[in-house]
Amino acid sequence: xxxxxxxFLAAIVLAAxxxxxxxxxxxxxxxxxxxxxxxxxxxxxxGYTRLISFGHAAAYxxxxxxxxxxxxxxxxPLPVAVLAAAxxxxxxxxxxxxxxxxxxxxxxxxxxLAFAQLLYAVAFKWTSVxxxxxxxxxxxxxxxxxxxxxxxxxxGYYYLVLVCLLGAYVFCRALVSSPFGAVLRGxxxxxxxxxxxxxxxxxxxxAVVALSFALGGLAGALYSPFAGFANTELLFWLxxxxxxxxxxxxxxxxxxxxxxxxxxxxxxxxxLSAYTESWALFFGLIFxxxxxxxxxxxxxxxxSRRPKNARI
Amino acid sequence: xxxxxxxxxxxxxxxxxxxAAAASLPAVPRFAxxxxxxxxxxxxxxxxxxxxxxxxxxxxxxxxxxxVNAKGGLLGRPVELIIxxxxxxxxxxxxxxxxxxxxxxxxxxxCIVASNEALATVPKLAEWDTIFVSGDNGDGRLTGESLxxxxxxxxxxxxxxxxxxxLWLRDSPMKNFYGIGMDYAWGHNxxxxxxxxxxxxxxNFLGAVFSPTGTKDFATYIAKIRQSxxxxxxxxxxxxxxxxxxxxxxxxxxxxxxxxxxxxxDEMGLNATGDAAIGMIGGSRYPASLDNPxxxxxxxxxxxxxxxxPQMFEGDQYQSCMVLQAGIEKAGSIEAAKLxxxxxGLALDTVKGHIVMRACDxxxxxxxxxxxxxxxxxxxxPMPEVIATYAADRVTPPCNKMVYDN
Numbered sequence: 100x101x102x103x104x105x106x107f108l109a110a111i112v113l114a115a116x117x118x119x120x121x122x123x124x125x126x127x128x129x130x131x132x133x134x135x136x137x138x139x140x141x142x143x144x145x146g147y148t149r150l151i152s153f154g155h156a157a158a159y160x161x162x163x164x165x166x167x168x169x170x171x172x173x174x175x176p177l178p179v180a181v182l183a184a185a186x187x188x189x190x191x192x193x194x195x196x197x198x199x200x201x202x203x204x205x206x207x208x209x210x211x212l213a214f215a216q217l218l219y220a221v222a223f224k225w226t227s228v229x230x231x232x233x234x235x236x237x238x239x240x241x242x243x244x245x246x247x248x249x250x251x252x253x254x255g256y257y258y259l260v261l262v263c264l265l266g267a268y269v270f271c272r273a274l275v276s277s278p279f280g281a282v283l284r285g286x287x288x289x290x291x292x293x294x295x296x297x298x299x300x301x302x303x304x305x306a307v308v309a310l311s312f313a314l315g316g317l318a319g320a321l322y323s324p325f326a327g328f329a330n331t332e333l334l335f336w337l338x339x340x341x342x343x344x345x346x347x348x349x350x351x352x353x354x355x356x357x358x359x360x361x362x363x364x365x366x367x368x369x370x371l372s373a374y375t376e377s378w379a380l381f382f383g384l385i386f387x388x389x390x391x392x393x394x395x396x397x398x399x400x401x402x403s404r405r406p407k408n409a410r411i
Numbered sequence: 412x413x414x415x416x417x418x419x420x421x422x423x424x425x426x427x428x429x430x431a432a433a434a435s436l437p438a439v440p441r442f443a444x445x446x447x448x449x450x451x452x453x454x455x456x457x458x459x460x461x462x463x464x465x466x467x468x469x470x471x472x473x474x475x476x477x478x479v480n481a482k483g484g485l486l487g488r489p490v491e492l493i494i495x496x497x498x499x500x501x502x503x504x505x506x507x508x509x510x511x512x513x514x515x516x517x518x519x520x521x522c523i524v525a526s527n528e529a530l531a532t533v534p535k536l537a538e539w540d541t542i543f544v545s546g547d548n549g550d551g552r553l554t555g556e557s558l559x560x561x562x563x564x565x566x567x568x569x570x571x572x573x574x575x576x577x578l579w580l581r582d583s584p585m586k587n588f589y590g591i592g593m594d595y596a597w598g599h600n601x602x603x604x605x606x607x608x609x610x611x612x613x614x615n616f617l618g619a620v621f622s623p624t625g626t627k628d629f630a631t632y633i634a635k636i637r638q639s640x641x642x643x644x645x646x647x648x649x650x651x652x653x654x655x656x657x658x659x660x661x662x663x664x665x666x667x668x669x670x671x672x673x674x675x676x677d678e679m680g681l682n683a684t685g686d687a688a689i690g691m692i693g694g695s696r697y698p699a700s701l702d703n704p705x706x707x708x709x710x711x712x713x714x715x716x717x718x719x720x721p722q723m724f725e726g727d728q729y730q731s732c733m734v735l736q737a738g739i740e741k742a743g744s745i746e747a748a749k750l751x752x753x754x755x756g757l758a759l760d761t762v763k764g765h766i767v768m769r770a771c772d773x774x775x776x777x778x779x780x781x782x783x784x785x786x787x788x789x790x791x792x793p794m795p796e797v798i799a800t801y802a803a804d805r806v807t808p809p810c811n812k813m814v815y816d817n
Contacts, residue, residue, distance in 0.1 A: 123513035130506075223594075232595035232624075233527045234501060236557075237534030328531045330501050372496075 117254040135358035138345040140314035146352030149287040154215030158312040160334030161188040162319025167235040167329040181320040188316020196308035219334040234330025350396025448491035452511035453522035456499035471728035501531035512539040526550035536561035546728035551813030554774040565734035565775040567696040569601040572674040575694045575779030577608030589639040590619030592647035601647040646673040654683040661687035678722040695782045697726030706762040771810035779806035
């Protein structure tokens with residue numbers, strides 16, 4: 100399978116990155132991988148189930164605040180705090196999805212947006228837990244009882260992020276190839292038909308939202324100890340929109356595309372903002388270009404010679 | 412607008428080699444250093460609601476760097492400013508600062524505008540081995556519970572600004588006060604101090620409202636202030652928010668009924684709001700009219716360059732630059748450990764007179780000023796005029812504290 104060969108090649112290249120890249124490039128790469136994980140988690144909803152979420156920042160922010168809070172107020176070792184935060188995001192998502200899946204289409208999207216803005220407002224007001232507009236600063240990376248200090252170094256943390264991303268990718272790939280994934284695609288193509296085949300599509304949708312949020316929460320939970328910091332910006336709707344852009348520009352319904360989309364978005368923001376303060380304008384133009392001329396995104400462009408791989 | 416300086420890996424390598432050579436061969440350090448500028452990182456909010464303040468701070472830094480470089484630089488090395496826009500977002504600030512440190516080899520930071528940006532940055536300073544000299548960050552916690560060894564605050568803090576107003580308040584006949592502040596760290600912090608001070612002066616504090624940063628319509632807030640029945644309202648607003656509030660307050664004739672008080676009177680706001688601010692009384696971190704030789708020289712040089720008086724944040728940031736300069740000259744180095752020792756207890760004459768960088772909490776002891784906005788004949792804009800000055804020992808809080816004992 101060429102797909103898995105490519106996966107191992109990418110894994111080896113990424114694992115070797117710290118030996119060849121300067122320190123600041125590693126900072127950027129780590130952040131790009133975290134955002135890639137977030138975008139990939141959204142792809143489960145957008146690309147495979149056609150559940151367009153305008154509130155995926157909620158997953159990221161929840162994870163970021165939860166791991167930040169745990170690390171600031173408990174002595175939990177870093178990996179435990181990160182996993183607990185991801186779990187929390189997934190559990191919260193069950194309730195959210197239960198409400199949001201009462202609606203479909205645009206109404207679903209609006210409900211996700213409303214939920215994310217609700218969390219944003221909570222984060223802004225609940226000073227004792229979230230630090231309000233100051234956010235949580237100085238988030239440590241506890242070594243825990245076994246004295247695992249490897250994650251306190253820059254490259255050690257990079258490997259933690261890399262392992263999480265690769266693990267999440269394998270998990271998602273297996274998920275979308277499974278019978279469960281087939282039902283998700285059924286919902287994407289024709290929900291009424293899938294329902295008439297005897298599948299409780301709402302339960303499937305709730306499950307995929309919960310999984311997507313748990314992985315998005317994992318990304319957020321990795322971000323806050325990485326940046327040492329979490330603030331309300333992470334929950335803002337603007338960020339939800341950016342993640343959606345990453346998915347669409349990268350290529351929805353491909354898992355790998357959104358990861359590339361996230362890296363592309365970050366890199367472009369970084370390069371453009373060095374030249375102009377209105378970088379968002381240029382990014383908007385690029386986004387329009389993708390939607391109009393390359394709706395299958397970056398990954399679609401890369402694989403367009405082999406149409407059998409296209410998954411749109 | 413934004414300048415970016417790329418340093419190639421080769422240049423980095425060269426400077427590292429040069430640095431190593433300088434360290435190992437004490438006979439040639441001046442020569443080796445001469446090629447390498449002192450880089451000062453400025454992650455400054457140039458866009459967004461705080462952009463106006465950021466622009467003032469940047470102008471002051473550029474003015475200072477130009478002066479220093481014209482005199483042959485610092486320690487014989489030219490000063491290079493590395494300026495990046497943060498849009499006032501703490502996450503961006505940390506990222507840009509990290510980039511300056513890791514990519515450009517910056518070891519000195521100043522010019523961060525918002526307190527929440529500063530609060531997000533300070534925990535990283537130890538890891539970066541970098542000194543951050545605040546130019547305007549007001550939040551009391553920065554020299555209190557959030558103090559880190561590599562942070563220094565030469566500027567007037569929020570609590571100090573409020574303290575000056577409170578001291579003035581004690582002599583005022585007004586009894587009842589209300590407050591409006593921006594809904595972020597600085598707003599809440601300053602309001603808490605004002606409330607404590609008002610109560611201590613035997614006055615009634617009737618309550619306060621907080622508006623989100625970027626509020627354009629203050630009608631509901633103004634209604635609340637009117638309904639409060641207070642004689643004076645304390646404003647903790649800055650930038651565009653302050654301008655929007657004052658313009659609207661004028662429309663509603665708020666100042667006819669209630670004396671407007673503020674933590675700080677900022678010329679930028681006065682220029683933007685025209686006559687709306689006349690009669691307002693407040694603190695000033697730096698009024699350009701201060702009568703001391705350092706300030707006179709500064710104002711004269713400034714006027715020659717910009718054809719106008721320096722504004723409040725320009726003066727305050729310039730003082731921070733002077734402190735940084737004196738520290739580097741005293742330490743003979745920009746190494747964090749040496750510079751930290753040099754800055755602790757540093758005393759010098761600046762644009763605000765004689766100030767001392769306290770070793771205990773890295774806050775500069777300095778006087779506080781109360782000004783009233785007036786418009787005299789021949790003035791294009793209303794201007795702040797000093798009506799009271801309070802000595803450093805009355806204005807500066809006890810070490811690591813945000814509230815005062817008396």
